[in-house]
Amino acid sequence: MSWISSVLGSSIGKKLLMALSGLFICFFLVIHLTGNLQLLAGDGGQSFNEYAKLMTSNPLIKFVSIGTYLVFLLHIIDGLMLVFANKKARPVKYAVGAKKGSSISSRNMGILGSIILVFLVIHLYNFWFAYKFGSVPTVDYGHGPVKNLYAVVALAFANPLYVILYVLSMVAIGFHLLHGFASAFQTLGLNHAKYNGIIRFAGIAYSILIPLGFAIIPIYFYLVLA
Template identity: 55%
Template sequence: MSWFSNFLTSSIGRKVVMSLTGLFLIVFLVVHLVGNLQLLAGDGGKAFNLYAEFMTTNPLIKTTSYLLYAGILLHAIQGWALWRKNRKARGAERYAVKVNKVAGTNSFAASNMGWLGTIIFVFIAVHMYQFWLQMKLGATPMATYDGKEVKDLYALVSTAYENIGFVIFYVVSMVVIGYHLVHGFQSAFQTLGINHRKYTPFIQGLGKAYAILIPLGFAVIPIVMYLRG
């Protein structure tokens, strides 16, 4: 298995791992947004709480969630390793600038992927502590729907979004994620060899639309809930 470990620690291997885990996380964000938009249903949290109860008790989804956590860590570790290696190897030019010239991606996003990724990792850590860990520690109130008692995660989220500081932090983090995605989306396909003059313009357009619409969808949620408050 030495060839495999050597591959994973090589620049090419790290790029492939970054691409695959990145695409997995891109798909996850769509699913996560669809679920989170139920926070705006205006039903006191029923739709969101029942959705969250299903997502946290279904065995298949729970297994997928563990793959997600592993994917986030692997994506971050490989990203940092690749970023540091390229900074040392290319100095002022950096790998990201070279990619930007080839792929035509956003120069700011391409040249600051390491810093953007670090900010996103901090956001994920805060987000997990604020919601996931509180749920696991049992610090979540309960709600009953049709005789079924479930954790009232809506109350937890609603309380968090009463804090304007947290709302601003969340919205700014979505802007950072948008910048990260505008480069990462296209770069992932290019690394995997999906790079053709017939399809690349479509992928680039889709990547830009995704990088705007998905973070915007997430950012709207805390703003609306704060204004409703």
């Protein structure tokens, strides 16, 4: 096992883990958004609630979601380790900070990540924790009672503070992705003049569309339903 720890423990190895976990999370976000968009289906939450039940009861999906938690943890811990190691590499700061040569998001991935982490805790508390351990009303669509997560969502997004928090967090995620998406490919060594343009375009499109898709939901609930 020593070779694994020496490869993954090196500076490039740590970055490899960031890139792979990051790309996995990108994939997860697509699935998550697809599921969540059912909130906008206009069916009073039936499809969403049934989907939520499927996601929490299917043993295969349960297994995958444990993997997802672990990947998130890896991304967070590895990221924090990198941030601290990189801070140590420059113990004395410049008096005049750099303003050119790199994008704002690339310079602030740690801060953006930390904001997202805070959001994630609140987000999990709001919905995941509530769904699993809280008292959620149930509805019955004809095949037994189903927890009405839709109602929880609707309640939460009736609160303008939550709406603002969620929308701002999506902006942070957008910026995080703006650097992270293309950066992951560079870390994996996938840098080629012929494909860089595509990766860059896909990265920008992804980091706009996905957070936008998520952000629509609280706004919709707040403005349209409330």
